[in-house]
Structure formats: structure tokens, C-alpha cells
Amino acid sequence: MTKPVVSLDQVTIRFAGDSGDGMQLTGDRFTMDTASLGNDLSTLPNYPAEIRAPQGTIPGVSSFQLHFADHHVQTPGDAPDVLVAMNPAALKANIKEVRRGATIIVDKDEFTTRNLSKVGYETNPLEDGSLDSYKVHAVGLTSLTVAALSELSLTRKEAERSKNMFALGLLTWMYHRPTESTENFLKAKFGKKPEILAANLLAYKTGWNYGETTEDFAVSYEIAKAHMPAGKYRNISGNTAMAYGLIAASQRSGLKLFLGSYPITPASDILHELSKHKKFGVITFQAEDEIAAVGSALGASYGGALGITTTSGPGVALKSEMIGLGVMLELPLIIIDVQRGGPSTGLPTKTEQSDLLQAMYGRNGESPVAVLAPSHASDCFDIALEAARIATTYRVPVFIMSDGYIANGSEPWKIPSVDSLPDLHVEFAKTQENFMPYLRDPKTLARPWAIPGTKGIEHRIGGLEKADKTGAISYEPANHDLMVRARAAKVAGIEVPDLIVDDPTGDADVLILGWGSTFGPIASAIEALRESGEKVAQAHLRYINPFPKNLGAILEKYPKVLVPEMNLGQLAMLLRNQFLKDVIPCNQVRGLPFTTQELIDSTMAVLHA
Amino acid sequence: MPDLALTKKDFTSDQEVKWCPGCGDYSILSTMQSFLPELGVPRENIVFVSGIGCSSRFPYYLETFGMHSIHGRAPTIATGLAISRPDLTVFVITGDGDSLSIGGNHLIHSLRRNIELKILLFNNRIYGLTKGQYSPTSEQGKVTKSTPLGSLDTPFNPISLAIGAEATFVARTVDSDRKHFTEVLRAATAHKGSALIEIFQNCPIFNDGAFDIVKDGDTKGAALLQMVHGQAIKSETHGLVHDGASLKVVELGSVSESDLVIHDAHNADPSYAFALSRLSSSELSHVPVGIFRDVQRDGYGSMVNNQVADIIAAQGAGDLNSLLTSGDTWDVQ
Ligand SMILES: Cc1ncc(C[n+]2csc(CCOP(=O)(O)OP(=O)(O)O)c2C)c(N)n1
Ligand code: SF4
Ligand SMILES: [Mg+2]
Numbered sequence: 025m026t027k028p029v030v031s032l033d034q035v036t037i038r039f040a041g042d043s044g045d046g047m048q049l050t051g052d053r054f055t056m057d058t059a060s061l062g063n064d065l066s067t068l069p070n071y072p073a074e075i076r077a078p079q080g081t082i083p084g085v086s087s088f089q090l091h092f093a094d095h096h097v098q099t100p101g102d103a104p105d106v107l108v109a110m111n112p113a114a115l116k117a118n119i120k121e122v123r124r125g126a127t128i129i130v131d132k133d134e135f136t137t138r139n140l141s142k143v144g145y146e147t148n149p150l151e152d153g154s155l156d157s158y159k160v161h162a163v164g165l166t167s168l169t170v171a172a173l174s175e176l177s178l179t180r181k182e183a184e185r186s187k188n189m190f191a192l193g194l195l196t197w198m199y200h201r202p203t204e205s206t207e208n209f210l211k212a213k214f215g216k217k218p219e220i221l222a223a224n225l226l227a228y229k230t231g232w233n234y235g236e237t238t239e240d241f242a243v244s245y246e247i248a249k250a251h252m253p254a255g256k257y258r259n260i261s262g263n264t265a266m267a268y269g270l271i272a273a274s275q276r277s278g279l280k281l282f283l284g285s286y287p288i289t290p291a292s293d294i295l296h297e298l299s300k301h302k303k304f305g306v307i308t309f310q311a312e313d314e315i316a317a318v319g320s321a322l323g324a325s326y327g328g329a330l331g332i333t334t335t336s337g338p339g340v341a342l343k344s345e346m347i348g349l350g351v352m353l354e355l356p357l358i359i360i361d362v363q364r365g366g367p368s369t370g371l372p373t374k375t376e377q378s379d380l381l382q383a384m385y386g387r388n389g390e391s392p393v394a395v396l397a398p399s400h401a402s403d404c405f406d407i408a409l410e411a412a413r414i415a416t417t418y419r420v421p422v423f424i425m426s427d428g429y430i431a432n433g434s435e436p437w438k439i440p441s442v443d444s445l446p447d448l449h450v451e452f453a454k455t456q457e458n459f460m461p462y463l464r465d466p467k468t469l470a471r472p473w474a475i476p477g478t479k480g481i482e483h484r485i486g487g488l489e490k491a492d493k494t495g496a497i498s499y500e501p502a503n504h505d506l507m508v509r510a511r512a513a514k515v516a517g518i519e520v521p522d523l524i525v526d527d528p529t530g531d532a533d534v535l536i537l538g539w540g541s542t543f544g545p546i547a548s549a550i551e552a553l554r555e556s557g558e559k560v561a562q563a564h565l566r567y568i569n570p571f572p573k574n575l576g577a578i579l580e581k582y583p584k585v586l587v588p589e590m591n592l593g594q595l596a597m598l599l600r601n602q603f604l605k606d607v608i609p610c611n612q613v614r615g616l617p618f619t620t621q622e623l624i625d626s627t628m629a630v631l632h633a
Numbered sequence: 634m635p636d637l638a639l640t641k642k643d644f645t646s647d648q649e650v651k652w653c654p655g656c657g658d659y660s661i662l663s664t665m666q667s668f669l670p671e672l673g674v675p676r677e678n679i680v681f682v683s684g685i686g687c688s689s690r691f692p693y694y695l696e697t698f699g700m701h702s703i704h705g706r707a708p709t710i711a712t713g714l715a716i717s718r719p720d721l722t723v724f725v726i727t728g729d730g731d732s733l734s735i736g737g738n739h740l741i742h743s744l745r746r747n748i749e750l751k752i753l754l755f756n757n758r759i760y761g762l763t764k765g766q767y768s769p770t771s772e773q774g775k776v777t778k779s780t781p782l783g784s785l786d787t788p789f790n791p792i793s794l795a796i797g798a799e800a801t802f803v804a805r806t807v808d809s810d811r812k813h814f815t816e817v818l819r820a821a822t823a824h825k826g827s828a829l830i831e832i833f834q835n836c837p838i839f840n841d842g843a844f845d846i847v848k849d850g851d852t853k854g855a856a857l858l859q860m861v862h863g864q865a866i867k868s869e870t871h872g873l874v875h876d877g878a879s880l881k882v883v884e885l886g887s888v889s890e891s892d893l894v895i896h897d898a899h900n901a902d903p904s905y906a907f908a909l910s911r912l913s914s915s916e917l918s919h920v921p922v923g924i925f926r927d928v929q930r931d932g933y934g935s936m937v938n939n940q941v942a943d944i945i946a947a948q949g950a951g952d953l954n955s956l957l958t959s960g961d962t963w964d965v966q
Contacts, residue, residue, distance in 0.1 A: 060963045205961055249965075258962045268957060275953045282717050284709075303944045304951035307717060307937060311709070312742040319702075319709025319739075323682070326700065326710070327718040349703050439962070442954045476698040476714075476721050479677045484646070484693050486701025487685075496648070497693070 027236075028243050029200070034093030035247060036101030037195065040118045041110030043076055043086045046188040051088025053192055053209060057201040058092045059259035059436050062249030065092040066544060068100035068617065069432045073289070073372040080134075080142050085117040094248040098548035100433060102619040108191055110134065110165070113143045124157045129194070131165035131187065161240055165190050172230040173223050182220075186227035193231025198244050203232065253438060260437040262401040262430035263290075266334075266360060267297035269408025271304050274330050277412060277448035281306045282324035284317040285334045289372045290428040291362035294334045314342035318359065322346060325355045328452060328475035330412060334360040337379045338369065340386065347421050348387040349487050351511060354462075354471045356415035356422075358408075359383075359393075363427040365615050374615025375428035377540055378591035383423040384569060384598070390508045392515035394418070395569040397425040399543035402437035404430065407566065409446055416450045418518055419470045425568070427590070429617045430541040455480040461495035469514035471495075516570050523572040526550070527561035534630050535582035537607070539565040539595050542588050542618060549623035558631060568595070571602065579605045586610050586630050588618055639670040646696045652687060657808035657834035658755065662694055664811045668818050669697075672722070679722045682711040684736060686728035686762045688755035688834070705736025708743040708750065715749045716934040722822070725752040730760045733769040733789050740829075741798035746933040747826035751818075754791055754829060755808075757836035758843050765839035772915035777839075792910035792925055795829045796903050802828035803906065804924040807847055807857075808835060813922065820924055826932040846917045858882070858912065860923030865893035866909075871919060873912075880908045882919045898927040 037054070041047045048069055058065055068089040077084035091101030103123040109115040111134040122128065135150055149155050150162050169190045173183040189210075196203060207225060214221035235241045260268075274281035281304065285295040299308045307324070311317035318333040325331030333343065340361050350357040363379045365371025383395050394414050398407040407424055415422040453459065453472035459481040462471050474481050483495060491498035492506055525535070538546045543564050550562045563578060565571070579585055579599065585607040587596045593609040600607060610626045612618060644666045652658045669679065679697040683689035685704035692699030702710050707725045715723045725743075732740045732754050743750055759777070760766040766779040770791065774783040795803045802824040806814040814832070821828035833844040846852045854869035866873040872885050872893040880894060900906065906926035913920045 056961050060961055062963065062965065252965045254965050256958060256962050256964055258958070258960055271951070271956065272953060275951075280717055282713060284713055301951060301956065302941045303948050304953075304956075305941055305945075307941065309713070309716060309937075311712075312738055315706060316709040316712070316739055316742065319706045320713030320716070323710035323713030323715075324717040325713075327714045327721070329713075329717045331713065345703055346706060346709075353700075438965075439957045442957070476680045476718065477677055479675065482676050482696055482698050484648075484695075484699035484701065486692075486699075487703055488701065 029246050030243050031246050033095065033247065034091065035106065035199065036089065036091045036104045037106040038087055038089040038104040038118060039108045040085055040087040040114035042079055042113065043072060043084050044079065045110045047086045047088050050188045050192045051090060053206045054195060054201065055090055055434060056259060057196065057205055058090065060205055061201060063092040063094065063247055064097040064250035064252065064436060065090060066097045066100045067434045071373055080111055080113050080139050082113050082117050082143055085114050087118060092247060094250050096250065098544040099620060102621050108195065112139050112145055115149065116143045116145065127159045128155065129161045129163060132162035133164050133166035168230065168234065169227050172226055176219060176223055178219060178223055183223060186223045189224045189227040190231035193228040194235045197232045197235030198241065200244060200246050255438040257436050257438055259434050260402050261432060261434040262398065262404045262426055263293040264297055265402050265404035265437065266408050266426065267294050269405035270298065270332060271301055271306065272445055273409050273412035273448060274304065276445050277330060277416060277450055279328065279330040279450065281332065282321060282329040283308045283332045283334065284311050284320035286311050286314045286317045286339060288336045288339050290364055290431045291334045291336050291360065294360065314339040315346060318343040318346040322350050322355060322357055325357055331356065332358040332360065336362050336364050337366045337382065340379060340382055344387045347393065348389065348391050350421040351391045351393060352487050353485050354419045356419055358411045358415050358422050358424065360424045360426060362431045363425060371615045373428065375541065375617060376590050376613055376615065377427055378594065378613065380425060380568065380591065380594040383425060390512060392512050393569065394420055394422040394515060394518055395425060396422065396567055397540035397565065398430060399540065399564055399566060401430045401433050401435045412448055413446060414518055416448065417470065418468055418514055419473055420515060425540055427541050453478060453481055459483060460493045461485060462490055463493045464510065469510060469517060518570050520567040520570060520572055522574045523563050523565065523578060525561055525563045525578055529559055532559045532561035532582065534584040534586055534627060535561040535563060536586045536588065536627065537563050537565065538588050539568060542590065545618040545620055545623055546588060548620040549627060552620060552624055553627055560627060576603050579603050584608060584630055586627060588623060641666045641670065643676065644669045644696050646694050648693045650694050651690065653838050655837040657757065657836065658688055660808050660811065661755065661832055661834065662691060664814045666695065668815050672822055674722045678720060680714060681724045681726055682707045683726035684731035686731045688728040689726055689731060691726040705731050706739060708736065708739040711750050712743055712748050716937050719934050719938055723750050725750050727752065727754055729754065729756045729758060729768045729770040733791060744795055744798040744800040744827050744829060747801055747930050749932045749934045750827045751821050752827060752829045754831045755834045756791060756831050757834045757840055759836050759840035761836050761839055788915060790910055791831045793907060796907045796910055796926060800829050800926065801826045801928050801930050803926045805831045805922050807833045807844065807922065809848055817924065820927060824927060826930055847920050856917060856920050858919055858921040860896045860921050860925065862896055862898040862924065864896060865890065866896050866921065867893060880912065882912060898924045901928060
């Protein structure tokens with residue numbers, strides 16, 4: 025019997041289960057197999073801050089959403105077409121976002137009276153008709169897995185642990201994904217534990233066979249390859265792309281990469297990744313706190329390394345004073361803020377863009393720094409190179425404002441050739457007579473990068489105000505005024521590319537201007553709005569300080585400028601301040617990216633106001 | 634080594650020194666300037682990193698590389714510098730407030746890691762720069778502007794703290810004793826990992842005479858217990874004997890010379906150095922000076938750089954193209 029195959033142009037799947045059910049791994053594997061098949065995709069891992077919240081409860085639910093298509097994908101998808109729910113909590117936590125008519129696959133073994141009452145289901149949703157508008161597949165994921173593994177010498181608990189692989193196998197069959205790469209992955213991961221490897225492989229295979237043979241699943245689906253520019257691709261998350269970009273910057277500049285960091289969600293993976301690549305001469309230093317982390321990076325930078333620190337909002341708060349010293353010493357420094365929900369400890373595992381003003385202004389005194397923001401996961405690679413260019417050319421701290429969404433989310437990335445990467449070569453000050461540590465380059469206004477070990481230019485610098493040119497301590501009123509303005513002028517004068525506006529007709533009624541990780545959701549809303557005949561333009565800021573030189577003219581051109589942000593209007597405040605433009609803020613702080621639909625709705629409201 | 638005919642003058646910068654007249658920092662500076670030529674390191678390879686405080690102005694007055702950073706954080710900056718530039722000789726200059734109050738965390742962590750830093754702690758038992766508040770080393774009951782009824786905190790003993798923090802080299806000296814300070818500097822700079830030197834420093838403005846007992850001709854002979862490796866620990870009047878697991882100060886005449894503790898700075902057991910550190914109380918009746926502890930442990934910076942060198946030796950230097958194309962990749966035609 026061969027089952028019919030239906031062609032689809034796109035699908036959004038959400039895997040949801042208990043934190044201990046391995047949903048992130050399941051999602052990751054499905055993503056890898058999907059990427060290598062040639063679909064375009066975007067992912068959204070969403071997990072609780074607690075490592076193990078009480079089992080079977082709503083706070084313990086972890087999910088992974090994946091949107092893949094035969095065309096360009098901008099977002100992880102608003103509403104899932106398929107929900108895999110490993111227990112009642114996962115169903116309850118996710119059902120409101122699943123569209124009517126969607127497919128729901130549940131582990132029916134988990135729908136016991138006890139588990140149902142734990143999450144407040146009075147009746148079993150699999151039986152009470154509440155799911156009638158969905159295509160529900162109630163599969164005994166646990167019992168089938170345990171039965172399949174009965175030959176192996178595993179305890180029931182151990183056998184149950186492979187049920188996520190059963191689910192993955194089933195979905196792999198449903199969507200015609202190749203199985204080799206997951207098989208290889210499992211072999212590499214569990215090579216040293218043959219029993220566990222056998223269990224996972226068998227569960228995976230059994231799940232696949234279950235789809236192929238049972239009547240419960242009548243059809244399978246095919247999604248054609250997306251059309252993508254020719255080249256070699258890999259799937260990459262924002263944090264990995266950032267780490268690679270930093271290594272690339274080190275290689276292209278010839279500077280030793282020094283990372284000083286203190287672990288914090290969602291930034292730690294950059295530290296983890298860089299720690300693996302010592303053979304690039306990379307030094308990673310896990311400091312005693314964030315202050316020491318940035319201090320060590322600044323110290324390394326003073327010595328001629330590419331000094332970098334990675335953190336999230338609470339860590340930036342601790343680093344502020346040292347970043348101010350970086351401004352004063354006029355040394356290169358890269359601060360990567362992978363933003364999360366705030367204030368205080370806030371929502372550690374959820375995304376937000378609410379540190380923008382902290383990065384811009386969160387220091388004492390007039391303390392200008394450069395601020396950049398990657399637009400999507402793989403853009404973290406390019407933004408890291410840009411940050412290194414600006415930091416080393418202008419000798420200034422540079423913030424990179426990533427966030428939890430692009431840090432953990434992934435997408436296919438066309439791997440650039442190394443030769444196409446920018447040359448970041450820098451010159452240190454050389455031995456000379458009458459060396460002046462604060463003599464500025466007339467073009468960049470940067471002072472010399474004068475590193476210890478260079479004979480004849482021994483000098484002292486510090487956080488006290490310095491005399492122009494000589495760098496000696498100076499309390500002169502006029503000199504302070506001059507130096508404050510010089511530091512501001514230097515940052516204002518950083519060369520950044522012009523902002524590109526996507527406005528096919530040139531006369532759009534509204535411009536949607538975003539920054540950072542909102543790029544995908546905005547682009548997806550723009551597509552939909554244009555399909556329904558609206559004239560809308562998109563521009564996206566990767567450079568926030570300084571802004572692109574043409575930004576003022578662009579804001580003037582469009583009567584209505586909508587600014588979506590995952591905060592309460594921080595970019596909007598900067599734009600209003602700098603350009604006296606009454607932009608229209610569009611804000612949400614739910615810890616998740618904007619959905620396409622809410623951006624469409626907000627834009628329509630502006631268009632038809 | 635052509636450079637090394639340097640003199641004290643070569644290490645003296647053109648900056649006017651701005652401490653109060655009579656400040657103990659002057660003699661510390663002068664001793665350092667005199668010592669540096671002997672160190673045999675070219676000026677450009679020496680870096681002084683300081684925090685904030687009167688003492689932290691020190692780097693400005695030395696013709697080497699120097700950074701006057703922010704309050705309490707000098708060890709962090711010096712750590713990044715020393716790890717990434719093992720060719721440099723890095724000194725940290727700090728005060729009792731700078732290193733034990735705001736910067737306490739960094740001090741203990743740089744000591745436990747054994748970063749290749751020579752840390753000079755100028756202990757005047759007061760906040761000098763902010764005009765005389767009590768510090769973490771001020772004796773309990775200290776009357777200052779911020780403690781008009783006397784301070785309530787129990788002070789830190791910096792030597793005990795350092796030993797507790799796994800320090801491999803810990804010493805104490807007195808600002809005005811050039812000869813002693815120079816000997817300690819010699820040993821500290823010869824030591825491979827981090828070295829902490831506590832320097833009793835007089836602040837004539839806000840805490841004058843705090844160390845008179847160990848400086849005045851009449852009293853110092855009795856108060857200073859000299860620690861010299863391989864020799865009996867004693868002052869002019871007192872000596873040190875074992876007292877169970879601990880140590881005890883006794884009058885010299887009361888025991889025979891052979892009962893005195895022979896100093897072993899290389900004793901692997903930190904409880905010995907710790908016991909020595911406990912002999913000095915706030916009143917300074919008996920103050921061991923010299924090197925409490927000098928043991929070998931790999932320096933952190935050299936271990937970090939060895940890890941990098943070893944992996945490169947084993948696997949070759951990283952290749953960017955291989956990194957970018959690692960893992961699951963696919964080709965689109
Ligand atoms: C973040 C910060 N907090 C407070 C101060 C003010 N401050 C400067 S020096 C100092 C204490 C200095 O005492 P100590 O380290 O003992 O140095 P001394 O002046 O005695 O040499 C304080 C509190 C500062 N500069 N920075
Ligand atoms: S206040 Fe005290 S420590 Fe500071 S310079 Fe004056 S005498 Fe020296
Ligand atoms: Mg002091």
C-alpha cells in the first residue's frame with residue numbers, strides 16, 4: 025500500500041513537551057534535516073527559565089517552533105499547522121495559538137486523570153469534543169516506544185526517555201525528511217553508550233514505521249526546495265553566527281581574540297562556542313563577575329587584542345562603569361548584549377529589545393558609544409565583523425544588541441567565502457619621539473592605539489579627563505568641553521552605510537522602520553500587506569549609533585512612520601529626539617517576537633486611521 | 634641587553650608628584666623607581682595598573698606604561714592584559730579601600746587563579762582620597778567623619794585574607810624601610826604567579842601615626858618580627874615558638890634559641906603562613922614582616938597560553954574556511 029503524498033508550500037510545526045522531554049533536541053534535529061533538504065526555514069525555541077520546573081505543569085512546558093517552506097521564510101510562523109504535545113500541559117499551554125483545522129499529535133498515554141487534573145482539565149480534551157475542530161492523532165507515544173524497546177535491557181523509565189525520538193521519526197516520515205543525518209547525529213552523541221544509542225535509533229525507526237504502516241496517518245507531505253542563491257549552506261543560530269563572526273574578525277584583523285565573560289542566559293552559548301576554538305588563538309576567560317569580564321576584555325584590548333565581552337541586560341548594568349572607562353581611554357571594546365525580558369532578572373529565557381537606551385545612555389557623564397543590531401540570526405556574523413571594524417578603527421566601545429530570539433533561533437546561511445570578508449588590518453602606534461597618546465587622526469578622530477611593549481612611547485592613561493593631544497591629566501574647563509565634544513564627534517562621525525528603503529512603488533503610504541530582530545516579522549507583514557494591495561515600505565536599522573546619514577531624509581519623505589519594537593518605544597524616543605519626527609510606536613513585551621498578524625493589524629490601523 | 638644600563642631617573646616620569654607632604658606614598662615610589670633598573674626589564678615591557686585612591690596615582694609618576702583605572706577594578710584589567718600579553722611585567726597598585734572594599738572580589742579571584750600580577754596594597758587603614766572615612770582595615774572603634782561614634786566593623790587582616798584566597802606569594806613591608814621593601818620586591822618579581830605585598834603606609838593627613846609602633850626607633854625593634862627564610866623568626870626582644878598547632882610570641886630570654894621557629898616561606902601547608910598572619914592584631918604589638926608564603930604553582934596566564942599552544946601543536950592552527958563549513962552543510966546549485 026502506498027499512501028498519497030500531498031504537496032504543501034509551507035508548514036509550521038511546534039514540538040511541545042515537558043522540559044525533560046527533549047523537545048529542543050527534537051526540534052533541532054528536525055530543523056537540521058529540513059535545512060539539508062533545501063527548504064528555507066526559521067525557528068523559535070521557547071523554554072522555561074527553570075531547568076526542571078515541576079513535571080507535567082504549565083510552567084514546565086518547553087517548545088520549539090519551526091517554519092519551513094518552498095520559498096523565502098521570514099519568521100518562525102504565527103500559528104502552528106502541527107502541534108506535537110507530549111502531555112496535557114503542553115496541549116493546554118499551546119492550544120490557543122494553534123489554528124483551527126491544524127493537526128495535533130498527542131501522547132495519549134500521558135492523558136491520565138492525574139496529569140489532566142494537574143493542569144486543570146476537568147474532562148479529557150481527547151474525549152470531550154473540545155478538539156473537534158482539529159485533526160487529532162492520539163498516539164500512544166510512550167507505550168509504543170516502551171514496547172518497541174522491550175528487547176533491550178532498559179528499565180521502563182529509560183525506555184520512555186526515547187519517546188521524543190519516536191515522535192521525531194513519525195514527523196520525519198510525515199514530511200519526507202531524510203533520516204541519515206539524525207542517525208549519524210545519534211551515533212556521534214551516544215557512541216559511547218551502545219544501549220542508549222540502540223534505544224534512540226530503534227525508537228526513531230519505529231516512529232517512522234508507525235507513520236508508514238498505520239492507518240491513523242493516511243497522507244504524508246512534501247515541501248519542495250526553496251529557491252535560494254547558489255552556494256554552500258548550513259543552518260546557523262544567532263549565537264553561533266556571532267561566535268564565528270568574532271573569530272572571523274580576529275583572523276581578518278590579525279588581532280588575538282580575547283573574550284571576558286560571565287555566564288548569563290541567553291548569552292552563554294557565545295562563550296561556550298568560542299571556548300571550543302582555541303586553535304584560532306582564541307582566549308576565553310570566565311571571570312568572577314561581569315565587571316571583571318569587561319575589565320579583562322578592556323585590559324586585553326589595551327594590550328593590543330580584540331577585547332570582547334558577552335552578556336545580557338543585567339550584566340550590562342554591572343559593566344557600565346568599565347564601559348565608561350573604555351570611552352575615556354578610547355580603546356576598542358566589543359560588548360555583546362543578548363537582550364532578554366527585564367527589568368531586573370525579568371524573563372531570562374524570553375526575548376525583548378528593552379536595553380537599547382541602556383546601551384545608548386546607561387553610563388555617567390557624556391559617554392557616547394557605537395550601537396549596532398543584527399537583523400536576523402546569520403546577520404550576527406556580519407554584525408560582529410562590523411563591530412570589530414568600528415571598534416578598532418575608531419577606538420571606541422561598540423555595543424551589539426542581539427536578543428534571545430535571534431540568538432537561539434536559526435536559519436539557513438549561505439556560507440561566505442573567506443576572501444570576501446573585509447580586511448580589518450590595524451596599525452598600532454610605532455616607536456617615535458614626543459609621542460602624544462591623544463593626538464587624533466584628522467579623518468576618524470581616533471587616537472593612536474599605543475600598546476605596551478612598544479619602545480619609546482611609554483605613557484600613562486586613565487579615567488581622569490585628559491588634555492587634548494598629550495593625554496596628561498587636565499582639569500581645565502575649556503579642555504573638558506573640548507574633549508567631551510571630541511568624543512561625541514568621533515562617534516557621530518563613524519562611517520556607516522546608508523539605510524536602504526524597500527519601497528517598490530516609491531510612494532508608500534507608510535514606512536515600517538524597525539531595528540534588530542523584528543526584521544523577519546516586519547518583512548513577513550510587508551509581504552502580506554502588499555499582496556492585499558497596500559502600499560507599504562520597509563527600512564531596517566542595523567546602525568543605531570550613529571544612525572545612517574540618510575535617515576533624516578527618509579523620515580521626512582514618509583508622512584507615516586511605524587516603529588515596531590519589543591519595548592515601550594525606545595527607538596521611537598531616539599528618533600523623535602534626533603529628528604523631531606512624530607513616529608508611531610508599535611510595542612509589545614510578551615517575551616516573544618511579533619506575530620505577522622499583529623504587525624499587519626497595526627499597519628492597517630495606521631493606514632486607515 | 635643594551636637597555637639595562639637604566640637608572641632611577643629613567644623610571645621617573647615628568648609628572649609633578651601630588652601627594653600630601655610627608656605621605657608614605659613618596660617613599661614607596663622612590664623605592665620602586667630605584668628598584669626597577671635592577672629588575673632588568675625594558676621600560677616598555679612594564680605596566681602599572683591602578684584603581685582609584687591616593688595610592689592609585691602611582692602609575693603617573695613612573696616612566697613605564699601605566700593605567701589609572703576605576704575604583705577596585707585594576708586586577709580585572711591587569712588580568713586581561715597579563716593573560717593576553719605574557720611578555721609584559723604587570724604591577725597592580727591599590728589601596729586598602731580599593732582592594733579590600735569595592736574590589737575585594739577581584740583581589741581574591743586573581744590570587745586564587747595565580748595570575749602573573751605583582752599586587753602592591755598600600756594599607757594606610759583609611760580612605761585617603763575621599764578625605765578620611767574608615768576603611769576595611771581600620772581598627773574597630775575608629776572615629777572618622779563617617780563614624781563619629783567609632784566604627785563597628787571587624788577589620789580584615791589582608792595577609793590572612795590573601796592566604797585564605799590561595800595566594801602563592803604573600804609579604805608585608807613598611808613604606809619607610811627601603812631596604813626591606815626592596816628585598817620583598819626582588820622576591821615578588823622573581824615569583825612566577827601572583828604576589829601580594831601589603832605595605833604599611835602612613836597617611837599623615839587622615840590617619841597619622843597609624844604605624845608608629847613599627848616605625849619609631851624606640852618601639853620597632855620589639856614590634857617587628859623579622860621573617861627570613863631559613864632563619865629564626867624574631868624581633869629584638871621577642872621570638873616565636875610553636876604552641877600546639879599554632880604559634881606564640883615569647884620573650885627571647887624565656888626560651889632557648891633552638892626552640893625558635895625557623896621560617897619556611899616555602900611550606901606547602903598554608904596553615905603555617907596563616908598562623909603567622911594571625912600574630913599581628915590591630916594594635917600592632919607584634920608584627921611579622923617579610924615573606925609569609927612563597928610557593929610554586931603554575932601561573933594562570935601561562936596555563937591559558939599553554940592550552941592554546943598545545944591544541945595548535947596537536948591539531949594545527951585553526952582554518953576559518955573549515956570552521957565556517959563545518960557540521961551539516963548542503964549545496965544549492
Ligand atoms: C565607583 C566609585 N565609588 C567611589 C569612589 C570614591 N572613592 C575614591 S577613592 C576611594 C577610597 C580610597 O581609599 P583607598 O583605596 O584606601 O585609597 P587611599 O586613598 O587611601 O590610597 C573612594 C571611596 C570612586 N572613585 N568610584
Ligand atoms: S590624604 Fe593621606 S594618603 Fe592621600 S596623599 Fe595625603 S597623606 Fe597621602
Ligand atoms: Mg587607604
